[in-house]
Amino acid sequence: MKSCVLLFLLALSGSAFAQVVPVPEISFRSIPDFLKLPADLYLGEAAGVAVNSKGDVFVFSRGSTTGPAYGASAAELLEFNSSGKFLREIGHNLYAWSFAHSVKVDQQDNIWVADKGSDMVVKFNPEGRVVMVFGRKLEASDEGTEPLKHPKPPLPPVDGLFRQVTDMAWDAAGNTYISDGYVNSRVAKVDKDGNWLKSWGEPGDQPGQFNTPHSIAVDANGNVYVADRGNRRIQVFDGAGKFLRQIVIDVPVLPNARAAIGKKPELPISGNQAMAPGAPWAICITPPPNQVLYSSDGFPGRIYKLDLDGKVLGMLGESGKQLKQFGWIHEIACPSENVLFVSELLNWRVQKLILEPTH
Numbered sequence: 001m002k003s004c005v006l007l008f009l010l011a012l013s014g015s016a017f018a019q020v021v022p023v024p025e026i027s028f029r030s031i032p033d034f035l036k037l038p039a040d041l042y043l044g045e046a047a048g049v050a051v052n053s054k055g056d057v058f059v060f061s062r063g064s065t066t067g068p069a070y071g072a073s074a075a076e077l078l079e080f081n082s083s084g085k086f087l088r089e090i091g092h093n094l095y096a097w098s099f100a101h102s103v104k105v106d107q108q109d110n111i112w113v114a115d116k117g118s119d120m121v122v123k124f125n126p127e128g129r130v131v132m133v134f135g136r137k138l139e140a141s142d143e144g145t146e147p148l149k150h151p152k153p154p155l156p157p158v159d160g161l162f163r164q165v166t167d168m169a170w171d172a173a174g175n176t177y178i179s180d181g182y183v184n185s186r187v188a189k190v191d192k193d194g195n196w197l198k199s200w201g202e203p204g205d206q207p208g209q210f211n212t213p214h215s216i217a218v219d220a221n222g223n224v225y226v227a228d229r230g231n232r233r234i235q236v237f238d239g240a241g242k243f244l245r246q247i248v249i250d251v252p253v254l255p256n257a258r259a260a261i262g263k264k265p266e267l268p269i270s271g272n273q274a275m276a277p278g279a280p281w282a283i284c285i286t287p288p289p290n291q292v293l294y295s296s297d298g299f300p301g302r303i304y305k306l307d308l309d310g311k312v313l314g315m316l317g318e319s320g321k322q323l324k325q326f327g328w329i330h331e332i333a334c335p336s337e338n339v340l341f342v343s344e345l346l347n348w349r350v351q352k353l354i355l356e357p358t359h
Contacts, residue, residue, distance in 0.1 A: 282295070
C-alpha cells in the first residue's frame, strides 16, 4: 500500500470538502503466536481483550460452546500473563455466560464483562470472584424465552435492565458508563456503589441518538466517547450526557481493498453504516497524560489513530487472515500509545501490535 493517502474531512452537510490533509500509514509489527494456549483449549470468536496494570491480558471468547447448534451458550473469560502464558479461566460456567461481547479492566484491576446474550454486565475482583452484577437474564422457564425481537418502534427501556448490552468504561470518580446496545441504543450511568444514576439516548441518527452504540471510552477529563457504529461516527458527551461533538473518520478506500468476508460493500452505503469505511466497531483511549484515540472499522479493516479532537494522525492494517491483517476487530486494548491488543471475530485470535510511528 502507499505510504499515505488523502483524508477528506467533510463539512457537516456532507456536501463539500472542508480540507485535504495527508494521513500517514503507521509502520507496525505483530507478535507471532503471542497467546500460548494449552493443548486442549481453543479460542472461538475473540470478542474482547483487555490488559490490567501488571500487563496480564484478558480475552473474552465465544468459545467453550455448549447447547444446541443454534442458540448455544458461547462465552469464556481467559487470563494470560504479559508474555502470553495461559494463567486461568475466570467464571467457568457462570450463570451470566451466554454470548461474549467485551471485557475491560478498571483502575483498581477489577475485571468487567458485557455479555450481549444474557443482557448482563458482571464485575469480578482481581481474584476472579463476582462482586457486582448489572441487568438480569431471561429466566429459562419464561414463556417466549428466545432471541430478542426488534419491534419498531422499540419497546421503552427499563432502568437497571439492558437489551443486548455491548461495553463499559469509567471516569475518575468510579462511575461506570455502559453502552446498551443493539436494542435500547442508549448509555447508562451507575455510580461506584452500583446505583443507577441515569441514562441518555434513543434510536436515531440525530445528536444524542444512536444506531448500535458498540464500544465506549472515557478520557482523563471525564468526557464519554461512544462508538455509534450504525451511524458511522463517534459521539462525545460530558459525564452528564450533554452532547459535545461528533467525530467522523473519512479516509478514502484504495481500489484493491478487500472485505474480510462476503462481498465488498458498494459505496456509499445507505441505512445502517456498520460496514462503511470509518464506522467505529471498537474504540480505545490511551492512558494520560498524552491521550490518543484508536478506532477500527469492519471494512476495509483498518485501525485509525486520532487525537481527542478527531484529527486522524495515522492508520494501519487491512482486511485479511495473515499477521498484520484483520478480520473484524471487535475490541482494542491500548495500554500505551504504541502497544495495541486487538481481538478479531473472524480470525479467532488476539494480535499484539507494536507500532513504530514516524516522527
